[in-house]
Amino acid sequence: MINLFTFLVEKLSLLCNLKVFFAATSVQGPDRPTQRGPPLRRGDLLEVPRTLFTHFGIYLGDNKVAHLIPDILPMLTHDRRLLRSVVTNKRLIVGCVYKCASVRVDTLEDFAYGSRILVNRMDGGAAAKALPGEEVARRAEALVGSVPYSLLWNNCEHFVTHCRYASAASRQTEQFCEYLKSLIRDQRSILVTGMLGIVSIVFFGMAPSTTLPTILIPFTLWMAG
Template identity: 35%
Template sequence: MAAADHLEVPRRHGLFMHHGIDLGDGSVAHYLEGEKILRSTLQEFCLGETPRVISYDEADPSGQTLRRAMSRIGEQRYNLLFNNCEHFAVWCKTGQHRSSQVERALGSGALGALAMGQMLPAALLAAVRLLLQRGLSMEQGAGVARRALAELTSLRERLQARLERELQQMEQWWQRESDSDALPRLQAQSLADQLAAVDELEGQLKRLLGESNKAE
């Protein structure tokens, strides 16, 4: 293990994994469930379990990871679905606000991310999930795909408008030379991730419609 490593240890007999960032001095920054981001000793973080280092194909420099982790010590905005210990650790390493545990629980990839944020009607999400699993076999299915694409277009416009506002806020923070810009950066990154999920889901639906048109 080394400074800036993303560590995970099992909790509750392996029912879920707990995540943190090795600070390189025998301590770990991690989001304690239901509480706040703490700087704990490695022993307190592991609670007798053996930690595993999460590997990344691409990650930001160690210094940036450590600065991100330290910038949020004391934060008290824990949320199991939207802001948990894995969200924190992945963001420190990559700048992306993601949790694979949550996405697996809700349905992987873009569909899971949009469901997690409750950004599309639940009934439409359920129908889209069936389409992605089974393909388009009837005109009704094509209609669902077209409706979903229309909803995604509207969602994209709303997210882009919100992202523009967050970026303007970030500029204002930087002009004040604030040392605590983690919150606006995190909000902007979350919006950018949501836009990426919209792009991914749109691509899947357009491919389905294209395959359906060729088969006719």
Template identity: 30%
Template sequence: MLEPGDLVEIERGGFSHWAMFAGDNNLIHLTVDGEGKVTESNGTIKKERFNAVVGECKWSKNNTKDREYKPRSLREILKDAEEWVGKTVRYSLITFNCEHFVNYLRYGNPESGQVKKVVQAVAQSGPIGWIGASVFASVASTSKVSGASKTSLKK
């Protein structure tokens, strides 16, 4: 059973799309606008009906980061989420994607487990992989609110 503020992971083939349950059968999520590049483009924060976002895909409640981070108050999460709806942001697969966004809402910490997995996989591919992983990780770490993409998080 989903409660407002829960994170929803939606399986979409080789990756997951992430959204936050806002109650009343609605999800708030970051979408890529138009036919822009998947890696970097403009994105829009949307509030849409659960079935319109999930469709036929498998989904699950995924608040596993609760073990690592304390969730913000439900009032703060929902207030911030609603204030984001309709805003255009700079979407980046590496530094600010849908998973970064919902983790920012719930925990105040924009990070992506999917990006971390890619960094780890590249790092395990040998010395050249370590160089690539280091560069990738340094770029990915700019998604922190205190980092370079702080402007992506301004409302």
């Protein structure tokens, strides 16, 4: 039952976030980023606000940023020239669907994608103290390459918190899970999913593909609530 619930949460989060990723990454193209304050230092944790989420990276110095981003291309080719090109919306979305990502090093401009950069904003609210900048950068560099991806359990925020605080966590994931819990606690969610299941049976007939979701999904929501 726990595995089924985890599967449902993953799929729901995927559907919710694919639109978010597409809208957020297609707002504007790479441009000179806006960054206020003192010069960036090696090991700084960078945040780039998007439309409905925040993208994170670790500054490596020399105008380079390491960041974890969904990308399908590493599964299709080993051509380094192609892999070094900026990740497009299609590459990102398909990589997200197939849970394929990479920790890659891009220029500050490509990472920021024209957005304003926030520096080390997590430090004040983090449970652990930030590691020395050089160690943070080395941890990030050691992870460069293809990695499995999950919107909930292994995203760009998990990557940077692992590097800077030695403890992977994602505030965005926690907030999203709290939102899902509020939906699950709402008994109307169970009624709606049950009614949709009955409608699917009426229109498509009694079959495992229609009957099982009609029973299992409302039951899972009821048990989880």
